[in-house]
Amino acid sequence: MNINKLPVRNLIKKPLRSAALIFISAFLVISMFGGSVIVKSLQNGMNNLEARLGADVIVVPNSAKSKTDLENMLLQGTPGYFYMDKSYIDKIAEIDGVEKVSAQYFLASAKAGCCSVAVQIIGFDPENDFSIQPWIRNSYKEKLELYDVVVGSDINSIAGSQIKLYNTNCKVAAKLEKTGTALDTAIYANAETVKELIKAADKQGINVLSENNPDSVISSVYVKVMDGYDPQAVTDDINIHIRKVQAVRTKNMMTGISDSLSAISSAVTVLLIVVWIMSLIIMFIAFSMLINERKKEFAVLRIIGTSRKMLVKIIITESLFICLLGGITGIILAALIVFPFSAVIEAMLGLPFLVPSFGQTVAYMTVSLLLSIITGPLSAAYSAYRLSRVDTGLIMRE
Amino acid sequence: MKIEIKNVTKTYPRKSGEANFFYAVKETSFNISEGSLSVILGRSGSGKSTLLNMIGGLLKPTSGEILYDNKNIFDFNDKELSVFRNKNIGMIPQVQSVLPNLTVFENVMLPYALYKKENTVGEYADELLKMTGIFDLKNVYASDLSGGEMRRVAIARALINKPSIILGDEPTADLDEENTEKVFEIFKKTAQQGTTVLLVTHETDAKKYSDCVYKMQSGELSKET
Numbered sequence: 001m002n003i004n005k006l007p008v009r010n011l012i013k014k015p016l017r018s019a020a021l022i023f024i025s026a027f028l029v030i031s032m033f034g035g036s037v038i039v040k041s042l043q044n045g046m047n048n049l050e051a052r053l054g055a056d057v058i059v060v061p062n063s064a065k066s067k068t069d070l071e072n073m074l075l076q077g078t079p080g081y082f083y084m085d086k087s088y089i090d091k092i093a094e095i096d097g098v099e100k101v102s103a104q105y106f107l108a109s110a111k112a113g114c115c116s117v118a119v120q121i122i123g124f125d126p127e128n129d130f131s132i133q134p135w136i137r138n139s140y141k142e143k144l145e146l147y148d149v150v151v152g153s154d155i156n157s158i159a160g161s162q163i164k165l166y167n168t169n170c171k172v173a174a175k176l177e178k179t180g181t182a183l184d185t186a187i188y189a190n191a192e193t194v195k196e197l198i199k200a201a202d203k204q205g206i207n208v209l210s211e212n213n214p215d216s217v218i219s220s221v222y223v224k225v226m227d228g229y230d231p232q233a234v235t236d237d238i239n240i241h242i243r244k245v246q247a248v249r250t251k252n253m254m255t256g257i258s259d260s261l262s263a264i265s266s267a268v269t270v271l272l273i274v275v276w277i278m279s280l281i282i283m284f285i286a287f288s289m290l291i292n293e294r295k296k297e298f299a300v301l302r303i304i305g306t307s308r309k310m311l312v313k314i315i316i317t318e319s320l321f322i323c324l325l326g327g328i329t330g331i332i333l334a335a336l337i338v339f340p341f342s343a344v345i346e347a348m349l350g351l352p353f354l355v356p357s358f359g360q361t362v363a364y365m366t367v368s369l370l371l372s373i374i375t376g377p378l379s380a381a382y383s384a385y386r387l388s389r390v391d392t393g394l395i396m397r398e
Numbered sequence: 399m400k401i402e403i404k405n406v407t408k409t410y411p412r413k414s415g416e417a418n419f420f421y422a423v424k425e426t427s428f429n430i431s432e433g434s435l436s437v438i439l440g441r442s443g444s445g446k447s448t449l450l451n452m453i454g455g456l457l458k459p460t461s462g463e464i465l466y467d468n469k470n471i472f473d474f475n476d477k478e479l480s481v482f483r484n485k486n487i488g489m490i491p492q493v494q495s496v497l498p499n500l501t502v503f504e505n506v507m508l509p510y511a512l513y514k515k516e517n518t519v520g521e522y523a524d525e526l527l528k529m530t531g532i533f534d535l536k537n538v539y540a541s542d543l544s545g546g547e548m549r550r551v552a553i554a555r556a557l558i559n560k561p562s563i564i565l566g567d568e569p570t571a572d573l574d575e576e577n578t579e580k581v582f583e584i585f586k587k588t589a590q591q592g593t594t595v596l597l598v599t600h601e602t603d604a605k606k607y608s609d610c611v612y613k614m615q616s617g618e619l620s621k622e623t
């Protein structure tokens with residue numbers, strides 16, 4: 001017989017009671033840990049997308065759909081395409097405050113060939129691109145030749161393999177690193193390749209360009225604003241002086257989502273605080289009821305010579321075991337939900353989602369676990385202390 | 399160990415009536431000699447348990463002192479008093495007092511295990527279980543015991559640390575005649591070995607085992623001659 005056995009024995013001999021308390025603290029950890037990882041993943045995704053694009057302003061044709069198409073493409077990965085004349089590149093470059101311009105060429109792949117669903121194909125100009133090539137260079141140092149493509153990390157092809165786009169064989173030169181954004185589901189190639197693919201599509205009777213010649217069109221222009229110029233002023237300038245195009249500030253495009261993101265963040269944060277306070281109250285009530293119900297048991301311990309301090313220690317140990325078990329259960333459950341299903345969560349929210357780094361995840365885990373671990377003893381301590389102050393002789397009478 | 403009860407009183411607040419408190423135990427002084435077996439008789443509500451709990455250090459007297467070898471135990475701090483109680487006082491409470499989540503054996507061993515790591519009294523615990531007639535129940539959880547069996551667990555538990563004094567508050571309450579006699583024999587033997595025994599009881603038979611008989615009447619203790 002060892003007195004340290006007592007808390008464990010008390011838990012084992014009352015399995016239902018213990019399970020209920022463990023469940024409460026598991027729930028606490030699931031919401032704390034799961035909630036903070038989800039919020040952080042969304043923030044990571046947004047930041048990453050903004051950094052990845054590297055453009056201050058994006059210019060698209062003025063057709064009603066092109067702006068939403070662009071947003072859907074970049075944020076949700078819905079393939080799309082639209083075209084305008086390539087002469088706009090020079091017009092935009094002449095606007096005051098524009099430092100760099102580069103054109104993109106969009107095309108949606110047909111379902112067949114490589115992927116189970118249609119994917120976005122994005123072409124860039126090797127001479128002046130400042131958005132895609134720096135990223136590609138992280139995985140592939142060589143120059144991309146005609147019919148060379150680079151695939152996003154979510155595309156199911158390995159480097160060195162072949163994929164067929166519009167009946168044209170393309171070589172997968174490299175696979176890009178994960179960004180957690182819709183950019184991961186796209187295929188990248190130089191402008192020549194994309195133009196050839198547009199022609200190939202045409203031959204198959206898939207008419208993406210109604211009248212124009214593929215050699216004279218572009219889809220969008222990424223603009224980098226000079227230091228010292230206000231990107232908003234440059235955006236406005238383009239919208240006023242150049243007809244038939246629409247300039248969008250990258251920041252503003254993100255703001256729509258940024259707003260809903262920060263709304264989600266603060267809602268989740270408030271929810272987490274409410275959950276924690278609720279759990280604290282529930283735990284507090286549960287433990288004071290529990291201790292009250294068992295006060296004769298504790299009085300017996302006092303009668304045989306347990307000091308106040310030892311008694312409080314026994315009660316706190318019991319609550320600590322409960323919260324530790326609940327906390328670990330909660331972390332495992334939350335991890336099982338958040339990590340394997342991050343792609344599903346991303347699709348559900350329609351927002352970029354990049355799971356935090358290992359270190360950060362461990363930090364969230366530790367904080368959630370600590371919060372849950374202090375909840376139980378904090379709740380139990382008060383009741384235990386109050387009980388230990390009453391004359392044992394009086395407790396036994398009740 | 400010399401035990402002295404000196405001018406002890408206990409009052410409780412009263413809800414109605416002329417005074418706003420009443421005496422559960424009126425001023426009482428007496429000495430208990432080492433190795434004696436004393437019994438306190440008295441009607442229900444006369445203050446027997448109140449007095450016994452004060453002697454056991456479980457209830458603070460309103461006034462007066464409880465002296466063990468000339469030291470007032472209520473001058474001890476909580477830790478000192480707890481250790482003192484563990485070593486020197488074997489208490490058998492009036493109500494059931496087993497820990498339901500421990501086995502009979504573990505319940506009996508508990509006062510010993512509280513402050514000692516190694517187990518050297520297992521055999522003595524077995525002996526106590528045999529003496530009280532519950533050895534067969536050694537590994538049964540206390541929650542599954544009958545009232546009389548629980549009572550005997552409390553008696554064995556009070557003896558495990560070989561205390562200086564046994565305080566029994568109606569220790570034979572749930573026991574049949576045969577077991578009652580057995581328990582009094584145990585107390586008699588314990589007293590003969592030098593342990594002071596003070597029992598509250600309704601058994602008038604107890605007189606024949608006792609060296610000294612007290613009577614409690616409305617909080618007033620008197621020695622029966």
Ligand SMILES: Nc1ncnc2c1ncn2[C@@H]1O[C@H](COP(=O)(O)OP(=O)(O)OP(=O)(O)O)[C@@H](O)[C@H]1O
Pocket residue numbers: 394397410411422440441442443444445446447448449492
């Ligand atoms: N905590 C308390 N608050 C108020 N009154 C109390 C309290 N404890 C005891 N009393 C009263 O003090 C008196 C003595 O109680 P005590 O329990 O000592 O009696 P007793 O002689 O042990 O009775 P019994 O034989 O029924 O156990 C009773 O009138 C009881 O109601």
Ligand SMILES: [Mg+2]
Pocket residue numbers: 446447448492567
């Ligand atoms: Mg009583």
